[in-house]
C-alpha cells in the first residue's frame with residue numbers, strides 16, 4: 143500500500159500510542175515509529191524533526207517516558223544499524239589482529255602460554271605458568287630443561303612432549319636459558335660453550351688453531367668462524383669434540399722442557415672466582431630451602447624447585463650445570479638431600495670434580511692462596 147509523503151496515524155491510534163509508548167514502534171509495522179507529538183509515521187524520529195516541536199531527543203524521551211538509552215528508530219531500522227555496527231566493530235578488531243601492536247604499546251600484551259589458560263583463572267585457582275595439553279596433562283619445566291641440557295633440538299623436545307616448537311622456545315626463554323635460539327648449546331661449567339672455549343684452549347695449550355683442526359680431523363678453516371665471533375654458541379657436536387680435545391690436551395705427559403702442564407687453563411683461573419661465587423650463592427639458597435622443608439627431599443623435587451627459582455631469577459647458574467646433579471647422585475646414591483651441609487664445601491668438592499683437579503687447586507684459584 144502506497145503511503146503519502148507525510149503519513150500520519152488516526153487520532154485514536156495516536157491516543158493509544160500515547161497511553162502505551164511501546165506501541166509507537168509496533169502499532170502498524172516494524173518499519174515505522176510514530177511521533178507521539180504529531181502522530182506522523184517516521185523511519186526514525188530525528189533531532190531535526192523534534193525541533194519543530196521545540197524538543198530535543200532527550201527531552202522527548204523524558205516527556206513520553208522512554209528510557210534514555212532506547213533508540214528513536216523503527217524496529218527494522220535499528221536491526222539494520224546493529225548489523226552495520228557489528229560489522230564495523232569486527233573490521234576494527236580484524237585490522238588490529240592483522241597488524242599486531244608494537245612492543246611497549248599500551249595495547250600490547252605479551253602472548254604467553256599461560257595467558258591462554260583462562261579456565262583455572264575463572265575457577266579462582268592461581269593461574270598456572272604452563273599450558274595444559276589437550277589430554278589435561280601439563281609438561282613440567284624440568285622435563286624440558288633436562289632434554290635441553292642433554293642437547294636435544296627444539297623439534298625433538300616438541301615431538302616428545304606434545305607442545306609446539308614455539309612453545310618450547312618460549313618456555314626455555316622464561317627459564318632464562320642462556321642460549322634459547324634454535325641452535326642447541328652444549329653446557330660446560332654452568333654456561334653454554336661459545337667460541338671463547340676454543341680461544342681459551344689455544345691460549346692454555348701450545349697447540350695452534352691449525353694443529354687443533356688437524357687433531358680433530360676437520361678442514362683447516364673450520365675453527366676460524368668461531369674464533370672470530372667468540373660470543374656465539376658453538377654447534378653441539380663441535381663443542382663436544384672441543385671438550386674431548388681439552389681433556390686429552392691438558393692431561394698430556396710432561397713436556398721435554400720438564401714442566402708438567404697445568405690442568406686448569408689460564409682462562410679457568412680468571413673465571414673460577416666468579417663461578418664459585420655464583421655456585422655458592424645458589425647452593426646457599428638450596429640449603430635454606432631444604433632445611434626449611436625439614437624432611438628428606440627427592441632429587442626430582444629439588445630439581446623442580448630449582449627450575450621455578452630460575453624462572454624468577456633467584457637461582458642463576460645451578461640449572462645450567464647438568465653435571466651437578468650427576469655428581470649429587472654419585473655422592474649420595476639414595477638421591478635424598480638433607481640440610482646439614484655447608485655450601486662452601488659442596489661448592490669446592492663439586493668444582494674440583496667438574497674441572498678434574500684437586501680441591502686445593504680450586505681453593506687456590508678462588509682465594510689466591
Ligand SMILES: [Zn+2]
Pocket residue numbers: 177178179180181182191195
Ligand atoms: Zn512530530
